[in-house]
Amino acid sequence: MIDAWRDTGEARWLETAIRSGQWYMRAQRLDGGLFRFTDLQFRTACFGHATSGIMSAAVMWIELFRATGETCWLEPLYRALDYACRMQFATPEDQNLAGCILEKVLEPDGTDASSYHIRDLGTIFFIQAAASLMLSAKDG
Numbered sequence: 001m002i003d004a005w006r007d008t009g010e011a012r013w014l015e016t017a018i019r020s021g022q023w024y025m026r027a028q029r030l031d032g033g034l035f036r037f038t039d040l041q042f043r044t045a046c047f048g049h050a051t052s053g054i055m056s057a058a059v060m061w062i063e064l065f066r067a068t069g070e071t072c073w074l075e076p077l078y079r080a081l082d083y084a085c086r087m088q089f090a091t092p093e094d095q096n097l098a099g100c101i102l103e104k105v106l107e108p109d110g111t112d113a114s115s116y117h118i119r120d121l122g123t124i125f126f127i128q129a130a131a132s133l134m135l136s137a138k139d140g
Helices: 002-008 011-027 051-068 071-086 120-139
Strands: 102-105 116-118
Touching (some): 002 011, 051 071, 071 120
């Protein structure tokens, strides 16, 4: 939507992107995360974190800040990045997990199976958001 606004100059695309960014701000949890199944009243289930979802929102908030210059996008962005950093496996026993971002914790199923759900999307969007923010800071 932001690219469509940049390409066409039509305000409706930026207005739609702003509404999307505001929705994600309202859906963001106090810990900085997001739940996959958030209803229209912003209620969620007990399980279903989506680190990839909040990191995708972080990328959008960076772009909205670039497009609008409004600082309202920065606080949820920094909370989201802080959340992702807390979801990162910094010192795991299994070195295959080193640096991974935990996507979500699964609902208990009565077995001893790991409740950790790893997806590459959480890590990918985290890297995109962090790199984009670093480039923004470098550019002024």
